[in-house]
Amino acid sequence: MQNRRKSLSGYTKPMAATASYVQKLGAAVKKVAGKRGSSWYTPHMAAATRAIMERIPLVDLVIEVRDARVPLSSEYELLRNFPHSLRHIILLNKMDLASRPQLKVWRAYFEQQNLISYEVNAHNKEHVKEFLNFLQARVRELTRTDHANHTITVMLLGIPNVGKSALANALHHIGRISAAEKGKLKHATVSPLPGETKDISSLKIGSHPNIYVLDTPGVLPPMIPDAEVCSKLALTGAINDCLIGESELAQYFLAIHNLSDEYKKWAKLSMHHSEKITVDGMETSSDSELDKRRKQYATDHTQDFVVHDVRRTLFETVSSFPGNPETGKDLVELIEAQFSELQKAFKVLVDTEAHTKVAAKLLNLYRTGRLGHYTLDSIPRNY
Numbered sequence: 074m075q076n077r078r079k080s081l082s083g084y085t086k087p088m089a090a091t092a093s094y095v096q097k098l099g100a101a102v103k104k105v106a107g108k109r110g111s112s113w114y115t116p117h118m119a120a121a122t123r124a125i126m127e128r129i130p131l132v133d134l135v136i137e138v139r140d141a142r143v144p145l146s147s148e149y150e151l152l153r154n155f156p157h158s159l160r161h162i163i164l165l166n167k168m169d170l171a172s173r174p175q176l177k178v179w180r181a182y183f184e185q186q187n188l189i190s191y192e193v194n195a196h197n198k199e200h201v202k203e204f205l206n207f208l209q210a211r212v213r214e215l216t217r218t219d220h221a222n223h224t225i226t227v228m229l230l231g232i233p234n235v236g237k238s239a240l241a242n243a244l245h246h247i248g249r250i251s252a253a254e255k256g257k258l259k260h261a262t263v264s265p266l267p268g269e270t271k272d273i274s275s276l277k278i279g280s281h282p283n284i285y286v287l288d289t290p291g292v293l294p295p296m297i298p299d300a301e302v303c304s305k306l307a308l309t310g311a312i313n314d315c316l317i318g319e320s321e322l323a324q325y326f327l328a329i330h331n332l333s334d335e336y337k338k339w340a341k342l343s344m345h346h347s348e349k350i351t352v353d354g355m356e357t358s359s360d361s362e363l364d365k366r367r368k369q370y371a372t373d374h375t376q377d378f379v380v381h382d383v384r385r386t387l388f389e390t391v392s393s394f395p396g397n398p399e400t401g402k403d404l405v406e407l408i409e410a411q412f413s414e415l416q417k418a419f420k421v422l423v424d425t426e427a428h429t430k431v432a433a434k435l436l437n438l439y440r441t442g443r444l445g446h447y448t449l450d451s452i453p454r455n456y
């Protein structure tokens with residue numbers, strides 16, 4: 074393949090070749106936004122927006138949870154009406170899914186903008202512990218300078234699906250609260266679908282002073298004018314897939330993947346290099362055991378051996394492609410070829426639903442971090 078432009082430290086450069094996918098998705102998002110009854114901006118979201126706006130001035134700290142893969146596109150629009158202050162922390166969650174070198178770049182960017190930022194993976198106990206310590210240090214500062222009363226409220230705000238409820242649970246479970254309170258732990262509902270949380274709920278995360286975290290419903294503006302922002306929010310899961318279309322989203326993911334360097338990490342999985350199946354460096358046990366698992370779980374796309382086949386397929390289809398994916402026409406051709414190869418890797422039967430089934434499985438693997446680490450936003454030019 075000729076003239077392949079290198080991606081910088083895992084950041085996927087926006088390229089003209091992806092424009093057709095961005096336009097298609099952007100148009101699909103705008104279409105649902107304008108449609109009464111099928112938009113993501115439900116009456117529930119409108120009510121939540123009002124309730125959140127009323128609460129913001131009353132809380133001690135605001136944690137704006139963003140998705141580390143899209144540190145700018147996942148900005149919470151409602152906070153633009155409030156001046157930035159020391160009470161505002163930008164928390165980039167899902168750091169495990171973003172490009173690691175890019176996290177440092179973004180931290181420096183926010184620092185330069187005089188914004189306090191922090192990165193975390195809500196599923197990682199150590200990360201949450203460290204973040205809780207950081208939070209408690211900020212609370213100590215607040216109580217010193219503000220003579221705040223003894224109950225501190227911290228509000229988790231963010232667009233849908235960025236992990237607010239997962240974080241609220243993790244902070245509550247790890248928080249320094251009494252043994253009696255530990256015996257009656259609450260749970261905010263966590264779901265892979267956006268829009269799960271419907272009401273504001275409060276969970277205790279610290280004593281002396283008492284600290285409560287408020288989990289809030291994810292909120293988006295009724296309209297998102299920028300097609301690229303729309304596409305990224307849809308791909309990272311802030312807008313329900315069924316409103317946009319899984320096939321279009323999976324094609325967009327493949328466009329991003331094919332123009333990044335992530336696939337190169339899977340060179341060793343290629344049949345030309347090795348016949349052994351290894352996933353994340355773990356060799357599977359005996360061949361017969363593997364055969365048994367292959368038969369038993371043939372269509373379960375989360376099984377290591379299926380993930381292996383998918384990674385290998387992605388590597389082989391990109392590296393053997395004779396065209397130049399940086400041109401839109403060739404990229405479309407490559408993606409079409411990948412869909413039919415992925416159908417085999419996922420063991421999806423050839424029928425009218427095959428395309429959608431492949432798309433749904435591929436999106437799930439991407440969103441659970443099994444298909445590489447991508448930061449989709451770029452640092453603004455004038456920075």
Ligand SMILES: Nc1nc2c(ncn2[C@@H]2O[C@H](COP(=O)(O)OP(=O)(O)OP(=O)(O)O)[C@@H](O)[C@H]2O)c(=O)[nH]1
Pocket residue numbers: 166167168169170193194195196231232233234235236237238239240262263264265266267268269270271289290291292440441442
């Ligand atoms: N990989 C990864 N997944 C996460 C992380 N945090 C949350 N998730 C997953 O992201 C999905 C959404 O998490 P939620 O906590 O329900 O998100 P939310 O922001 O409360 O969503 P709404 O209530 O719809 O606004 C779930 O499948 C979580 O398991 C993280 O740090 N890393």
Ligand SMILES: [Mg+2]
Pocket residue numbers: 237238239262263269270289290291
């Ligand atoms: Mg929630």
